[in-house]
Amino acid sequence: MDISLQQVSYAYAKDTPFEKRALYDVDLLIPSGSYQAIIGHTGSGKSTVLQHLNALLKPTEGVICIGGTEVVAGKKNKKLREIRQKVGIVFQFPEHQLFDETVLKDIMFGPMNFGVPEEEARQRAIELVRLLGLPEEVMEKSPFDLSGGQMRRVAIAGVLAMNPEVLVLDEPTAGLDPRGRKEIMDLFYKLHIEKGLTTILVTHSMEDAARYADRIAIMHNGRCVLQGIPKEIFSDEDRLMDYRLELPQSIKFQKKLEEMMNKKLPSLCLTEEALAEELARLLKKEREI
Amino acid sequence: MLEKMIFGRYIPGDSFIHRLDARAKLLFVFFFIMVVFIANNWITYGILLVFTFLIIKLSKIRLYFLINGLKPVVFLIIFTFLLHLFFTREGPIILDWKFIKIYEEGLKQGIFISIRFTVLVILTSILTLTTTPISITDALEILLNPLKKWKLPVHELALMMSISLRFIPTLMDETDKIMKAQMARGSDMTTGNMKERMNAIVPLLIPLFVSAFKRAEDLATAMEVRGYRGGEGRTRYRKLEWALRDTLTLLTLVVLAVILVYFRN
Numbered sequence: 001m002d003i004s005l006q007q008v009s010y011a012y013a014k015d016t017p018f019e020k021r022a023l024y025d026v027d028l029l030i031p032s033g034s035y036q037a038i039i040g041h042t043g044s045g046k047s048t049v050l051q052h053l054n055a056l057l058k059p060t061e062g063v064i065c066i067g068g069t070e071v072v073a074g075k076k077n078k079k080l081r082e083i084r085q086k087v088g089i090v091f092q093f094p095e096h097q098l099f100d101e102t103v104l105k106d107i108m109f110g111p112m113n114f115g116v117p118e119e120e121a122r123q124r125a126i127e128l129v130r131l132l133g134l135p136e137e138v139m140e141k142s143p144f145d146l147s148g149g150q151m152r153r154v155a156i157a158g159v160l161a162m163n164p165e166v167l168v169l170d171e172p173t174a175g176l177d178p179r180g181r182k183e184i185m186d187l188f189y190k191l192h193i194e195k196g197l198t199t200i201l202v203t204h205s206m207e208d209a210a211r212y213a214d215r216i217a218i219m220h221n222g223r224c225v226l227q228g229i230p231k232e233i234f235s236d237e238d239r240l241m242d243y244r245l246e247l248p249q250s251i252k253f254q255k256k257l258e259e260m261m262n263k264k265l266p267s268l269c270l271t272e273e274a275l276a277e278e279l280a281r282l283l284k285k286e287r288e289i
Numbered sequence: 290m291l292e293k294m295i296f297g298r299y300i301p302g303d304s305f306i307h308r309l310d311a312r313a314k315l316l317f318v319f320f321f322i323m324v325v326f327i328a329n330n331w332i333t334y335g336i337l338l339v340f341t342f343l344i345i346k347l348s349k350i351r352l353y354f355l356i357n358g359l360k361p362v363v364f365l366i367i368f369t370f371l372l373h374l375f376f377t378r379e380g381p382i383i384l385d386w387k388f389i390k391i392y393e394e395g396l397k398q399g400i401f402i403s404i405r406f407t408v409l410v411i412l413t414s415i416l417t418l419t420t421t422p423i424s425i426t427d428a429l430e431i432l433l434n435p436l437k438k439w440k441l442p443v444h445e446l447a448l449m450m451s452i453s454l455r456f457i458p459t460l461m462d463e464t465d466k467i468m469k470a471q472m473a474r475g476s477d478m479t480t481g482n483m484k485e486r487m488n489a490i491v492p493l494l495i496p497l498f499v500s501a502f503k504r505a506e507d508l509a510t511a512m513e514v515r516g517y518r519g520g521e522g523r524t525r526y527r528k529l530e531w532a533l534r535d536t537l538t539l540l541t542l543v544v545l546a547v548i549l550v551y552f553r554n
């Protein structure tokens with residue numbers, strides 16, 4: 001499902017004294033099956049963009065195409081349910097949306113709203129509890145008795161249970177410990193590859209954006225100011241600084257090293273693994289000489 | 290989604306009305322409610338309307354916005370208007386159609402009551418729109434202070450009020466967020482019959498209550514560790530200051546009352 005935003009503008013509380021413009025003429029094309037990262041400073045409009053992706057917000061100007069469906073300002077849309085099912089959003093701090101008596105029931109809430117039979121929904125929920133690495137005994141527990149990290153996983157399972165084609169993630173690992181962070185990000189990447197999900201990730205971690213994304217868009221003051229593949233985006237440090245963003249650790253390291261050795265590595269290393277390989281190759285070459 | 294609600298909100302500004310002491314504004318509205326009842330004919334109600342209009346101008350709040358804020362009570366105003374229209378049986382009949390009889394006095398009373406209602410709602414809206422909730426509670430606490438003699442827990446009431454006012458926007462934001470999260474999971478709160486809608490509210494209310502209780506607990510802890518122990522001997526960071534303009538503002542109310550008494554029947 002391709003998703004495109006064309007000249008999208010949005011204002012919160014339109015026509016009141018509290019009106020607040022949050023987006024200006026945003027153009028963004030997310031091809032089916034791609035992994036799109038959106039980065040930007042706090043308040044730049046990332047979450048506002050995400051809420052347009054399943055028509056929770058409708059643009060005050062401009063058009064959004066989700067699959068074949070157009071969402072335009074001021075028009076009712078009959079296919080809203082279909083869109084909501086195909087585009088699953090994991091909101092920031094999704095554990096705040098938990099409400100049901102047991103973990104299983106909470107995970108089943110989404111699919112059952114979309115008419116999946118109870119037995120099948122239960123099956124999916126059980127699989128997801130395992131997939132997310134939760135202990136079996138939490139299934140019949142109240143979600144409010146879990147730890148913060150476990151609650152987060154249950155909430156994520158609640159969205160995955162709808163079997164969305166597009167997975168939208170708003171800082172899904174904010175506030176988790178480093179290990180849990182990596183586990184969850186790796187899981188999203190696995191689902192992205194195995195199920196061919198279109199994935200849209202909002203993140204403050206340049207490392208995550210560099211590691212997982214095919215394409216990166218930078219938001220700044222409500223505008224989408226830069227788009228491209230990670231290597232392009234991270235090759236222009238000055239420009240990133242203008243938007244108050246940083247380079248990923250591996251590239252920072254690479255730059256320092258290149259300065260010290262007075263020599264360029266053949267390519268930009270987006271991950272620590274790529275950096276390590278590059279360095280190993282370099283050392284080997286030097287030894288041979 | 291809830292962002293269009295404006296009733297009871299504060300709009301920052303720098304008008305004459307904004308700068309008045311909150312106590313003066315509270316007393317003004319309080320006495321104005323009594324003064325309104327002096328009016329009893331076209332001239333006096335006309336004067337009230339002009340007076341209200343002047344206050345709106347002074348507050349620099351857009352008229353369109355105030356009228357928008359009236360929407361929640363429009364139904365009440367229309368209802369009382371109709372009540373008077375149909376049930377007052379005095380004066381000559383001006384409309385007689387099948388079983389409906391409308392008397393001149395009924396029409397007149399209906400209009401008067403609607404004006405009275407509108408004027409009161411507008412004035413109270415201007416009070417809340419131009420005064421920070423904190424100032425309103427401070428003013429209330431000071432004005433009610435004499436009642437402490439009769440064991441009324443004035444400080445605690447004011448504290449409760451300021452805490453609730455402080456958390457209304459937070460809870461609204463939270464409601465909006467949770468509502469969106471559940472809608473994204475296919476819950477639909479805006480269509481369907483009564484029962485379906487009631488069912489759809491549960492997934493909204495439970496997370497809201499959970500977070501409200503958590504917030505209350507955090508707040509209590511935060512207050513305690515910072516040494517809060519009631520109102521005894523407590524001083525204020527923000528001091529309300531009574532100026533000449535506050536006295537003058539209250540005096541205009543006396544002038545208004547005199548004029549109304551002069552022109553009433």
Ligand SMILES: Nc1ncnc2c1ncn2[C@@H]1O[C@H](COP(=O)(O)OP(=O)(O)O)[C@@H](O)[C@H]1O
Pocket residue numbers: 012013020021022040041042043044045046047048049292
């Ligand atoms: N519900 C809302 N009402 C009014 N303004 C909002 C609301 N949500 C966000 N904003 C404003 O819109 C802008 C963009 O916010 P957001 O999309 O949340 O940014 P980000 O996710 O990049 O931090 C911010 O200036 C924010 O204050």
Ligand SMILES: [Mg+2]
Pocket residue numbers: 046047092
């Ligand atoms: Mg955000």
